[in-house]
Amino acid sequence: MSNKSKNNYQVAIIGTGFGGLGMAYYLKKSGIDNFLVLEKGEDVGGVWRENTYPGAGCDVPSHFYSWSFEPHYPWQYRYGKHYEIKEYMRFVSRKYDIYSHIKFKQKVIAANFDEQRAVWVIHSASGEIYEADILISAVGQLHRPSIPNIPGQDKFKGTSFHSATWNHDFDMSGKQVAVIGTGASAVQFVPEIAKRVEKLHVFQRSPGWVGPKVEKAFSGWQRWLLDHIPLIHDIDRLRIFLLTEALGYAYRGHRWAERLLTVMSKLQLRIQVKDPDLRARLTPDYPIGCKRLLLTTEWLRALTRQNVNVVTEGITEITAEGVRGEDGVLHKVDAIVYGTGFAATEFLAPMQVTGKNGELLHERWAKGANAYLGMAVSGFPNFFTLYGPNSNLGSGSIVYMLERQQRYLAKLLIDRRDRSWDVIDVQEKHHLKFNEEIRKRSEGSTFEGDCQSWYKTAEGVNTNNWVGSMCEYSRRTAKPNFDHYDFEKIK
Numbered sequence: 001m002s003n004k005s006k007n008n009y010q011v012a013i014i015g016t017g018f019g020g021l022g023m024a025y026y027l028k029k030s031g032i033d034n035f036l037v038l039e040k041g042e043d044v045g046g047v048w049r050e051n052t053y054p055g056a057g058c059d060v061p062s063h064f065y066s067w068s069f070e071p072h073y074p075w076q077y078r079y080g081k082h083y084e085i086k087e088y089m090r091f092v093s094r095k096y097d098i099y100s101h102i103k104f105k106q107k108v109i110a111a112n113f114d115e116q117r118a119v120w121v122i123h124s125a126s127g128e129i130y131e132a133d134i135l136i137s138a139v140g141q142l143h144r145p146s147i148p149n150i151p152g153q154d155k156f157k158g159t160s161f162h163s164a165t166w167n168h169d170f171d172m173s174g175k176q177v178a179v180i181g182t183g184a185s186a187v188q189f190v191p192e193i194a195k196r197v198e199k200l201h202v203f204q205r206s207p208g209w210v211g212p213k214v215e216k217a218f219s220g221w222q223r224w225l226l227d228h229i230p231l232i233h234d235i236d237r238l239r240i241f242l243l244t245e246a247l248g249y250a251y252r253g254h255r256w257a258e259r260l261l262t263v264m265s266k267l268q269l270r271i272q273v274k275d276p277d278l279r280a281r282l283t284p285d286y287p288i289g290c291k292r293l294l295l296t297t298e299w300l301r302a303l304t305r306q307n308v309n310v311v312t313e314g315i316t317e318i319t320a321e322g323v324r325g326e327d328g329v330l331h332k333v334d335a336i337v338y339g340t341g342f343a344a345t346e347f348l349a350p351m352q353v354t355g356k357n358g359e360l361l362h363e364r365w366a367k368g369a370n371a372y373l374g375m376a377v378s379g380f381p382n383f384f385t386l387y388g389p390n391s392n393l394g395s396g397s398i399v400y401m402l403e404r405q406q407r408y409l410a411k412l413l414i415d416r417r418d419r420s421w422d423v424i425d426v427q428e429k430h431h432l433k434f435n436e437e438i439r440k441r442s443e444g445s446t447f448e449g450d451c452q453s454w455y456k457t458a459e460g461v462n463t464n465n466w467v468g469s470m471c472e473y474s475r476r477t478a479k480p481n482f483d484h485y486d487f488e489k490i491k
Contacts, residue, residue: 011035011413012122012132014108014351017046019138019386019402021089022067024098026403026410032417036130037098038122040107044093045086047142053166053185054192056082059213059295063233064240064397067092071237072230074223079215103128111135112354113381118422118490120382133422134413137353138386141464142342144349148180152318160336163189174198175334178323180315182208183454186339187294191302193337200308201331203315203323206451207281209265209288213295241400245469248395251289252467253444262288272300281312289394290449341454347389347463355380356425368461370435372484373477375405376426384409390438391473392455392464394447400470408477415482423488430484441467 011027013020016039027035041049058065062075065085070092076084093099107125114121120135145162153160161167163185172193178201179186179193186202194200218226226233250257265288273279282303284291303310313325322332343349347369353361356379364377371377374391375384386405393401416424442448442462447455455464466473 008131009036011134013037013136015138016044022406026406030410037102038106048085053163053189055188060397061240063237110352134382136384140387144343146343155320157320158334162338178333178336181339183341187299191298194302203311207284208294210294244396251394251446286451287446287449289446290451291453368457368463372426372431372434378428378431381423381425396470404477412480421487422490425486
């Protein structure tokens with residue numbers, strides 16, 4: 001389809017993380033070049049551009065946390081650091097000429113489907129208006145920091161910030177610091193700042209299961225072998241894939257595998273934490289996998305340091321001087337760091353997406369987000385999500401899942417182009433059937449176990465995680481089932 005104006009495109013993508021950039025690559029590969037990528041920031045990178053806290057990095061090995069079309073990147077670390085992953089994404093954007101399709105500083109605040117013209121009208125916070133026949137959201141699940149509402153927060157006279165908006169101007173050396181939250185981000189930055197602060201108070205709502213992480217830089221000879229014999233890299237990528245698939249098997253109701261993982265995690269805890277009282281406070285009382293498994297060899301050691309105080313009592317208030325626990329003790333601090341994660345179940349918020357008959361997507365999803373194959377929502381034609389509901393992984397690489405979605409959507413859009421269809425809308429019956437399957441299978445998994453996690457809504461519904469293996473998802477998205485969609489010509 002030809003341009004109707006300078007701001008009209010065949011496809012518009014929101015976000016330049018692994019989802020948006022990979023989608024851009026597969027569109028170009030499919031011969032679809034009239035597309036736009038809208039990015040709220042000043043460069044590509046998504047979560048890896050925004051999270052720069054000390055120790056920030058990936059808990060999936062680099063060889064598997066990378067695109068299959070650009071696998072042989074000279075990674076410095078076995079587990080990529082945030083700056084290394086961001087540079088990888090910049091490298092791919094340059095190599096495949098994706099930068100020329102991106103408009104930066106364009107935060108999308110609303111998108112409305114014009115049923116008469118079968119186009120999406122997209123509004124940015126800067127006042128720009130774009131139109132696209134197809135709209136693909138690639139904003140991800142972990143981009144909106146979540147800070148709990150604690151009484152007295154506004155009274156604190158010290159420095160406070162969320163880990164995703166780290167204050168690098170604040171020098172923690174010799175300071176008294178409180179960390180609220182013990183999730184995946186805290187597991188990475190607490191060991192780093194514990195080396196510098198005078199006293200660190202770590203407020204834990206509930207402990208997490210841990211697993212070992214051998215986090216080392218590649219040696220010179222290892223880097224030489226990987227650069228000169230790519231097959232070694234490919235074999236390692238396959239090894240990681242198989243290991244993560246095996247780990248995910250334990251989360252899907254296979255109790256013997258779940259028990260084995262639990263024993264291994266308890267063994268790591270016993271080896272690294274000698275104090276029986278502290279070890280008891282760091283032992284979870286919920287099934288492994290109910291919350292994200294914390295891959296680390298430094299976290300537990302950091303909590304045993306003399307200058308680290310693990311507080312398991314709840315928080316009653318924040319005062320001008322510090323944080324008060326339920327036991328009445330006031331922990332006076334110079335700074336508070338929130339390691340409290342993201343509003344992961346609030347998909348696409350605060351962006352307002354309006355589909356057919358003026359229906360708002362956030363109202364449809366008020367009791368929990370859901371989408372056919374994690375990508376399509378009935379009643380919202382020509383609209384798709386990457387890393388949408390129930391497409392996250394308890395174990396594995398989200399880049400692998402994203403590529404399956406990107407290939408699927410590229411095939412769907414090629415068919416639409418070749419047949420000159422104007423409207424694509426997944427049929428409601430197939431959308432509902434898929435959602436019912438997810439709900440039923442989630443009940444037998446650890447994802448809906450007795451714990452609070454970002455996988456679930458407040459009602460305990462798993463809206464984030466895929467309930468099968470990566471292999472299953474790959475098989476089910478290998479090609480679109482066109483019988484599950486309605487197509488229409490209106491132009």
